[in-house]
Amino acid sequence: MLKELFIGLSQNQLLNTAAKKYGLKLGAQTVVAGTNLPEAIQTIRELNAHGISATIDNLGEFVFERDEAVMAKEQILDVVRAIHENGVDAHISLKPSQLGLDIDREFCYENLREIVAAASEHDIFINIDMEDHARLQPSFDLLDELHKEYDNVGTVIQAYFYRAEEDVRAYKDFRLRLVKGAYKEPAEYAYIDKAEIDRNYIELIEYHLLNGKFTSIATHDDKIIDHVKQFVEEHNISRDKFEFQMLYGFRRDLQLQLASEGYNFTTYVPFGNDWFGYFMRRLAERPQNLNLVAKQVFTP
Numbered sequence: 001m002l003k004e005l006f007i008g009l010s011q012n013q014l015l016n017t018a019a020k021k022y023g024l025k026l027g028a029q030t031v032v033a034g035t036n037l038p039e040a041i042q043t044i045r046e047l048n049a050h051g052i053s054a055t056i057d058n059l060g061e062f063v064f065e066r067d068e069a070v071m072a073k074e075q076i077l078d079v080v081r082a083i084h085e086n087g088v089d090a091h092i093s094l095k096p097s098q099l100g101l102d103i104d105r106e107f108c109y110e111n112l113r114e115i116v117a118a119a120s121e122h123d124i125f126i127n128i129d130m131e132d133h134a135r136l137q138p139s140f141d142l143l144d145e146l147h148k149e150y151d152n153v154g155t156v157i158q159a160y161f162y163r164a165e166e167d168v169r170a171y172k173d174f175r176l177r178l179v180k181g182a183y184k185e186p187a188e189y190a191y192i193d194k195a196e197i198d199r200n201y202i203e204l205i206e207y208h209l210l211n212g213k214f215t216s217i218a219t220h221d222d223k224i225i226d227h228v229k230q231f232v233e234e235h236n237i238s239r240d241k242f243e244f245q246m247l248y249g250f251r252r253d254l255q256l257q258l259a260s261e262g263y264n265f266t267t268y269v270p271f272g273n274d275w276f277g278y279f280m281r282r283l284a285e286r287p288q289n290l291n292l293v294a295k296q297v298f299t300p
């Protein structure tokens, strides 16, 4: 019930727009690293000091106007420059919808290409985050086209999709982030049952660890993390072939612990005014995060 509620709220355009005006509220500051780029860079410096890399997401939702997509592109180009100029250990995560996928595919491609080209000059990796089912194939198509010219680009495979196994095989030569999947999808396309998602997730991870280029295992789930640790040991998979990833503000102790155990680790660092949808999806995944909200609301 709560999951449905929060996913519904994340998709509410009015609330998303309204929230932009008020800065980080409701406890969002615990999982969003500020509203501007200097704040995000400061967070990344702190992570880097602990041996943790970062992937930066300049938050953006509901982009239906061309000028909004162009603004998002300019902001992401600023992030590229900031990573380079500050010499921080970081790459970028972005969403095709933020760059105009829902407006015009070619327009989105040109925005994306400009970013990937600028990033490639500084050897900065660009991850195309995956959104809901409607945008899945169009996002893979963008990736295919970009990859003809650039190799500093990769994407995400969401284990809840039935097609994920096929996708992980087709994209084995890419750097891939493997996740369970964050959106509400119909049974027509995706496993609904948690156990089935977890089973598929492990199969995808094992396949890509054995056959793929570089694997980012993005989860907060101890069972999956422990399984990966054991699997790489048993199969002699070198630590430079994979990393763990978690979201900023989640399981900080475990993030530090994995980094100190010598695993490559990347924290997903979202920042910006457009925090509402992101925050609601996090609450949908784990309503216990409501504690975050409650603490903020009741703390003077």
Ligand code: FAD
Residues within 6 Å of the ligand: 128, 129, 130, 131, 156, 158, 179, 180, 181, 182, 183, 218, 219, 220, 221, 222, 245, 246, 247, 250, 251, 267, 268, 285, 286
């Ligand atoms: P869950 O299935 O939510 O939890 C499993 C178990 O892990 C829980 O029962 C609990 O025991 C433990 N656990 C989980 N969270 C916590 C916590 N905070 N504290 C203590 N224990 C906890 N989704 C997309 O659809 N597209 C993307 O591009 C995308 N990118 C992502 C990038 C990163 C870096 C991460 C970490 C996630 C991303 N996701 C993305 C979200 C992902 O799909 C999942 O929705 C999200 O990670 C929740 O699933 P989980 O694997 O963390 O574990």
